[in-house]
Amino acid sequence: MSKKPVTPPARKVAVLGAGSWGTTFAKILADSGNDVMLWARREDLAADINETHRNSDYLRGIRLPANLVATSSMAEAVKQAEQVYLCVPSQTLRENLVQLAPLLREDQIVISLMKGVEKKTGLRMSEVIAEELPISPDLVAVASGPNLALEIAKEQPTAAVISSESLDTASVVAQTVSNRYFRCFVNTDVPGTEFGGVLKNLIAVAVGIVDGVGYGDNTKASIITRGLAEMTDFAVAYGAQPETLAGLAGLGDLIATCESPLSRNNTAGRLLGQGYTLKEVTNQMQQTAEGLASVAPVLTLARAREVDMPIVEQVSQVLAGTLDPKDIAPHLTTDTDEPQGERSLDDYQTRGGGVVWGALKRAFNQLRDSPGSSSSD
Numbered sequence: 001m002s003k004k005p006v007t008p009p010a011r012k013v014a015v016l017g018a019g020s021w022g023t024t025f026a027k028i029l030a031d032s033g034n035d036v037m038l039w040a041r042r043e044d045l046a047a048d049i050n051e052t053h054r055n056s057d058y059l060r061g062i063r064l065p066a067n068l069v070a071t072s073s074m075a076e077a078v079k080q081a082e083q084v085y086l087c088v089p090s091q092t093l094r095e096n097l098v099q100l101a102p103l104l105r106e107d108q109i110v111i112s113l114m115k116g117v118e119k120k121t122g123l124r125m126s127e128v129i130a131e132e133l134p135i136s137p138d139l140v141a142v143a144s145g146p147n148l149a150l151e152i153a154k155e156q157p158t159a160a161v162i163s164s165e166s167l168d169t170a171s172v173v174a175q176t177v178s179n180r181y182f183r184c185f186v187n188t189d190v191p192g193t194e195f196g197g198v199l200k201n202l203i204a205v206a207v208g209i210v211d212g213v214g215y216g217d218n219t220k221a222s223i224i225t226r227g228l229a230e231m232t233d234f235a236v237a238y239g240a241q242p243e244t245l246a247g248l249a250g251l252g253d254l255i256a257t258c259e260s261p262l263s264r265n266n267t268a269g270r271l272l273g274q275g276y277t278l279k280e281v282t283n284q285m286q287q288t289a290e291g292l293a294s295v296a297p298v299l300t301l302a303r304a305r306e307v308d309m310p311i312v313e314q315v316s317q318v319l320a321g322t323l324d325p326k327d328i329a330p331h332l333t334t335d336t337d338e339p340q341g342e343r344s345l346d347d348y349q350t351r352g353g354g355v356v357w358g359a360l361k362r363a364f365n366q367l368r369d370s371p372g373s374s375s376s377d
């Protein structure tokens with residue numbers, strides 16, 4: 001006699017932050033069978049989500065599932081949750097953690113969905129969490145990957161990486177999140193996974209700038225390719241594994257963000273390339289473009305470890321109004337006229353015994369061979 005499959009009880013989870021990604025992630029979690037509480041700062045937004053099952057300010061045309069309930073009380077959201085997902089703009093994380101700290105139990109897992117560094121400290125989001133929350137690092141995870149909110153809210157299939165110092169934690173989170181349109185891989189390279197998400201934003205601003213100027217695909221492809229080398233150099237200098245940058249959280253997200261008009265970072269860059277000032281661009285943007293705030297702290301970190309970041313340097317000069325956007329491309333790789341060897345990716349390939357291409361091949365084979373289950377990215 002065949003046994004009936006046992007359906008695990010629904011997990012209770014909380015998502016803090018009801019913008020485009022927080023709401024989309026809450027939908028992913030609800031579609032994965034969890035009971036989701038979504039915390040919105042504004043009471044009227046929480047009420048509107050509960051009444052209409054929509055968040056029209058951020059996700060026009062998307063219906064939210066019935067097992068997703070909104071609240072404007074952080075205490076209510078967090079109280080029953082086994083896992084707490086954080087999705088507020090990076091520069092506001094610390095103030096929100098101050099509110100969260102007294103509400104948190106020591107067995108709750110905390111997951112960052114954010115892609116920025118704190119401007120005044122240069123810390124990654126998981127590092128800010130470690131400073132502000134009384135929590136073991138084993139219970140902290142981060143999620144990153146090619147994840148443009150609106151596409152996923154429409155249930156278009158994609159993949160992401162869940163990273164934690166504890167593989168057990170990453171696996172529990174991956175199992176909680178994964179569903180038929182959102183597939184999670186796991187790794188333990190937290191710096192690589194977080195920096196991938198931070199750095200691709202900066203390259204997407206650069207690509208947006210040249211797009212706004214009117215340059216075509218050769219210029220953009222050059223920036224994307226050299227940008228990946230720049231991202232990898234930087235992240236490796238801060239302890240990341242190069243293969244993480246060749247995976248979903250690096251190359252994957254870089255492609256999605258640089259290609260898509262849905263990307264806010266790409267859009268901000270395009271406006272700069274069209275001649276708007278930084279102030280005019282930030283006034284026009286209704287959503288968070290993390291890259292604009294990350295440029296300065298990333299350059300400070302790069303200089304501290306003597307990493308060359310010519311593309312990010314030039315984005316910084318365009319933001320400051322000291323470089324004409326149309327001049328960004330000719331200076332892509334060097335500030336001398338001497339020809340240079342194309343360093344980074346070849347270097348990693350040689351030094352790491354083909355590590356980048358090996359990782360790409362493994363990722364491709366995994367996607368091809370094993371639909372459904374999670375494994376490393």
Ligand SMILES: NC(=O)C1=CN([C@@H]2O[C@H](COP(=O)(O)OP(=O)(O)OC[C@H]3O[C@@H](n4cnc5c(N)ncnc54)[C@H](O)[C@@H]3O)[C@@H](O)[C@H]2O)C=CC1
Binds near residue numbers: 287
């Ligand atoms: N939208 C996307 O496609 C993706 C976004 N992300 C990341 O998610 C994070 C959040 O971005 P989005 O949801 O897209 O931004 P958003 O601009 O769509 O929404 C931000 C939300 O935070 C709220 N907020 C603003 N100030 C706040 C404060 N002081 N305290 C608490 N909440 C505050 C806003 O009211 C809004 O609900 C960012 O780090 C972004 O890089 C990551 C993957 C995809």
Ligand SMILES: O=C(CO)COP(=O)(O)O
Binds near residue numbers: 204253256257266
């Ligand atoms: O992180 C994202 C896609 O993975 C979203 O990019 P933007 O923040 O530029 O919209």
